[in-house]
Amino acid sequence: MKPYVDNLTSQWMEEGICNFENRRLFYSLYIGEQREAVKICQKCPIIDKCREYAISNNEIGVWGGTTEKQRRKLRFNKAER
Ligand code: SF4
Structure with a gap:
């Protein structure tokens, strides 16, 4: 489960498939690993x-x-609208 969340938001996060994957990929500084995480998502x-x-x-x-x-x-595009 992703860190730093309250109990209400964490309920939906329990359905995330990243809970069963290598979590390090989701916080990696390496582009290749970030792409792997994006594919999982x-x-x-x-x-x-x-x-x-x-x-x-x-x-x-x-x-x-x-x-x-x-x-x-x-976020920038949203703010521009
Ligand atoms: S969308 Fe990606 S980061 Fe979000 S819960 Fe699903 S697998 Fe995890």
């Missing part, structure tokens, strides 16, 4: 919810099939 049933949560909470690492850099762009 593509099969996850809560990908949209996870991505929105990460955008709203400025999370680090790969969440919801996006890297930090990708989420920064999404």
Whole structure:
């Protein structure tokens, strides 16, 4: 389970398939490992919810099939609208 979350948000996170994967990939600084994590996310049933949560909470690492850099762009684009 991803760290630093309260009990309510952590309930949906229990459905994430990253709970059964190598968690290090999701916080790796290496692009190749980040891509592996993103691929894992593509099969996850809560990908949209996870991505929105990460955008709203400025999370680090790969969440919801996006890297930090990708989420920064999404946040910027949202702010521009
Ligand atoms: S979308 Fe990715 S980071 Fe989010 S719970 Fe699923 S596997 Fe984990």
